[in-house]
Amino acid sequence: MSSAAVRRVLPMAAIISNPTSLKHGLSLFCPELHSSASCSSFNPSRRFQRRNFVAASTSSSFANDNREFVIVGGGNAAGYAARTFVEHGVANGKLCIVSKEAHAPYERPALTKAYLFPLDKKPARLPGFHTCVGSGGERQTPDWYKDQGIEMFYEDPVTGIDIEKQTLTTNSGKLLKYGSLIIATGCTATRFPEKIGGNLPGVHYIRDVADADSLISSLERSNKIVVIGGGYIGMEVAAAAVGWKLDTTIIFPEEHLLQRLFTPSLAQKYEQLYSDNGVKFVKGASIKSLEAxxxxHVAGVRLDNGSTIEADMVVVGIGAKPAVSPFDSIGLNNKVGGIQVDGQFRTSVPGIFAIGDVAAFPLKMYNRIARVEHVDHARRSAQHCTKALLTANTSTYDYLPYFYSRVFEYEGSPRKIWWQFFGDNVGETVEIGHFDPKVATFWIDSGKLKGVLLESGSLEEFQLLPKLARNQPLVDKAKLQNASSVEEALEIARASLPVEAVA
Known part of the structure; x- marks a missing residue:
């Protein structure tokens, strides 16, 4: 990186997308490591270098009093990193968090699940789901950060960085000093362009509490909702809309729901459940425009085939993009997106780290670079990075991919749905069960069990899944196929594990 590159203060760049065809979904797992030319300054084998922190003078030129460690971003990853700083006794008077949000970090998955429950069904609300209640930890309210001596800057996103001077500029014009910097900026929702109606009143995207509040306001006033996108957000918002007794349609370009993970047979079972609840599907469709x-106010969705589906509200859930600005000079991964890091979440610049959704990291067990947009990775990457920063721990992050969803969980729902997936969805599949209520899908590659999904399992059965995916045992495919029940199939898989993995 040239001296000119590191001296200039970088402006916040707009994230622009063109999703009109909707054929841009992120892969569940990302491709192999990009060529060295795309991130030439990154060297994961270098020795750990921590920036020397020099206490700044008492000059008023810096807005933050806590200057040794600064976290940029106010999401889950930032909250779990803060907890790890506290656990190591390093937060008080040394840690500053600067966020574009008006709230202390919270468990974001709630926004498309319990937060959207009908108002008479005990919906989730802050402060009930502040970090770190999602993993059984103490609720970190704004008062918690004050009590821990952590300096917080709300509603003031970082817009520029001077790497050489180790300073940040915020939207309000504040100048912040850092010794070590953790980037935890997450993702931004992919939006439709304004010229095709992407910003019409009644069109919603969901990434934060403000988005969810706006969505709820529309749910209260609407009769017909169109959900664009057949992934996690689409499925979860549509299930919530059923609870509000709305006329609900899901539109997506793929052949079936959650095509990145579900097999056609598995998807068909979920689609039938949604259909039984009155949800309509328009598959293989491309969007031409949103009509006013x-x-x-939005009044419908016009498809490329010329037809229009009426709607008095539209929710767009077509993916997200890593929020890399203004840190794009630090070293980006051009294949999977995000900021390139090594196994301790170090970027190409000593003293600067990236965690959570924005980090392109080595997925050790599959020997490839990945970027994972999931709360579990946000939590674990934050903890691993912070421990590496504060201690002599140099172990490589060894993440086991994990995804889940929960829908129709509101009070009075005829059936609550909860599936979990661990591992890699590669190879041949074996599906067992009839969704009454259980179904399991096993992914087998070269005889090894690489991934497993389970719907409506018991606690013990769910606890078995990561053991199977982590150990990748050799399994008898014919035995699995002949299993008479999900329980029998899981027992066959369990029996294939080494003895030490079963305990």
């Missing part, structure tokens, strides 16, 4: 009524 005479008042300028």
């Amino acid at each position: 009524n005479s008042d300028g």
Whole structure:
């Protein structure tokens, strides 16, 4: 990196997308390591270098009093990193968090699940789901950060960085000093362009509490909702809309729901459940525009085939992009997106780290670079990075991919749905069970069990899944196929594990 590159203060760049065809979904797992040319300054084998922190003078030029460690971002990863700083006794008077959000870090998955429950069904609300209650930890309210001596800057996103001077500039013009910097900026929702109606009143995207509040306001006033996207957000929002008794349609370009993970047979079972709850599907569709009524409010979704589906509200869930600005000079991964890091979440610049959704990291067990947008990775990457920063721990992050969803969980729902997936969805599949209520899908590659999904399992059965995916045992495919039940199939898989893995 040239001296000119590190001296200039970088402006916040707009994230622009063109999703009109919707054929841009992220892969469940990302491709192999990009060529060295795309991130030439990154060297994961270098020795750990921590920036020397020199206490700044009492000059008022810096807005933050806590300057040794600074976290940029106010999501889950930031909250779990803060907890790890506290656990190591390093937070008080040394840690500063600067966030674009108005709230202390919270468990974001709630926003498309319990937060959207009908108002008479005990919906989740802050402060009930502040970090770190999602993993059984203490609720970190704004008062918690004050009590721990952590300096917080709310609603003031970072817009520039001077790497050489180790300073950050915020939207309000504040100048912040850092010794070590952790980037935890997460992702931004992919939006439709304004020229095709992407910003019409009644069109919603969901990434934060403010988005969810706006969505709830529309749910209260609407009769017909169109959900664009057949992934996690699409499925979860549509299930919530059923609870509000709305006329609900899901539109997506793929052949079936959650095509990145579900097999056609598995997807069909979930689609039937949604259909039984009154949800309509439009598959293989591309969006031409979002149409407005005479008042300028969204009134429908026009497809490329010329047809229009009426709607008085639209929710767009077509993916997200890593929020890398203004840190794009630090070293980006051009294949999977995000900021390139090594196994301790170190970037190409000594003293600067990246965690959570924004980090492109080595997925050790599959020997490839990945970027994972999931709360479990946000938590674990934050903890691993912070421990590496504060201690002599140099172990490589060894993440086991994990995804889940929960839908139709509101009070009075005829059936609550909860599936979990661990591992890699590669190879041939074996599906066992009839979704009454259980179903399991096993991914087998070269005889090894690489991934497993289970719907409506018991606690003990769910606890078995990561053991199977982590150990990748050789399994008898014919035995699995002949299993008479999900329970029998899981027992066959369990029996294939080494003795030490079963305990």
